[in-house]
Amino acid sequence: MYRGHRVLENLRTLPANIRPVPRGWKQYVRMDGDLYWHNPELKLTTYDDIRDRELLEEVLEIEEEHMGWCDNDGFVFPCGTETFIGTVKEDADVVQHVSLSSGIIFSIGDELNIRYDAKQSFWNYFSQYCMHVRRLPPKVEVEFLSAMTFGSNEWILGYQDTTFPFNELQCERIMEIYQVLQRLHQKEAGYRYIPLMLWFISETMLVIESRRTTQEYSSAKMWTSKHINIPKPSWKLQALDCILGFLLFGTQFTFRKRLQLALANRSENISHLREVMDTFLVQWSDSNLLVRHVTYIFFGTDLLCFVQRQL
Structure with a gap:
């Protein structure tokens, strides 16, 4: 009796504005916590909150108009193609078609002009909207x-x-x-x-x-x-290398060479440089506390001299 009373009390604390999911639709939670909705019969996915009747009608209207237009022109979609429609987060309505089995994502413009998006967009889509997938090709x-x-x-x-x-x-x-x-x-x-x-x-x-x-x-x-002649280091840097090599048992040579490759063309390899520095931090975090601090100090000096010379 007491347990049933607690259940009723918990039900009273639930929000009163919970709206049911329309028939034929299923609600899913993305890995980042956001919601999206999928209709298996229509093979339609959207991030618009279709629990709102106006948004539901708008999404269905766009889907019916777009698919009817494609059918009238005799367009045949690849096997397993699903449609994605978004109206809220974009300036204009987004209508995309995704085929997991074919590994493509594309949109259809006027006069059946097909625009294939980059492979990166395909993986980005399924990294967000994957919870409704029941078969992995x-x-x-x-x-x-x-x-x-x-x-x-x-x-x-x-x-x-x-x-x-x-x-x-x-x-x-x-x-x-x-x-x-x-x-x-x-x-x-x-x-x-x-x-x-x-x-x-x-x-x-x-x-x-x-x-x-x-x-x-x-x-x-x-x-x-990737085919740039890296200039020979100055005598000052070579002398510093020798000192650091004696103190750090030569471990800084590998770091300096990797930095030279990353800084060889700074305008095009800034992301590479960032990832190299992240890798250094990961490698240093595996060492003990004393060696890590010593490495930070000496490698910071090495990096400063090298960057000043490059600039």
């Missing part, structure tokens, strides 16, 4: 595993200027997490772990594609930036 996992294998091979072969953003240790951690998710998915039948696997793969691939875009992968500009 093999193509997604193949692309993920291929990217990780290619990047790992570059590190193994010693291509330190690779556009691949993860080092050997990070690759091992990523694959460990992926294998754990795979085992959990195989152990428990159903789709419980599919959204989590898709989110993890999308987040990883988003970082990889972002680096490729920033570094202009396979472009002439990228090749030029």
Whole structure:
């Protein structure tokens, strides 16, 4: 009796403005805590709060008009294509089509002009709207595993200027997490772990594609930036290197060489420089407290001399 009384008291404290989800729609919570809604029958996804009748009618009106226009022109969508519509957060209505099995995201303009978005946009979409996915196409996992294998091979072969953003240790951690998710998915039948696997793969691939875009992968500009003759250090820097080499057992040489590569073309490799410094902090955090502070002091001096010379 007492337990039932407490349940009633808790129900009274619930907000009175909770609105039901319309029939045919399902509400999902993104990994960042935001809500979105998906209609399996219409294959329609939106971040607009369709619990508001006006927003629901607006979304359905846009969907009906757009899809009717495509049907009249005889447009055939790829298998498994879902439509995304957004009206609230943008200046203009957003209508995009996403095919997980084909690995594409695109929009349709006037006269059936198709504009394919970058691969980065595809992974960004599924890093946000993945909770309704019930099946993970093999193509997604193949692309993920291929990217990780290619990047790992570059590190193994010693291509330190690779556009691949993860080092050997990070690759091992990523694959460990992926294998754990795979085992959990195989152990428990159903789709419980599919959204989590898709989110993890999308987040990883988003970082990889972002680096490729920033570094202009396979472009002439990228090749030029990677083939710059680094000037020989001055005698002052060489003398400082010798002193630091004696005190730090030569560990600063690796840091300086990596900084030289990152600073060789500052205007194009600022993101690379930022990530190099982040990597240094991670590496130093693994050492003991005394060595870390000594390294900060001496490496800060080394960095200051090097930057002053470059400027």
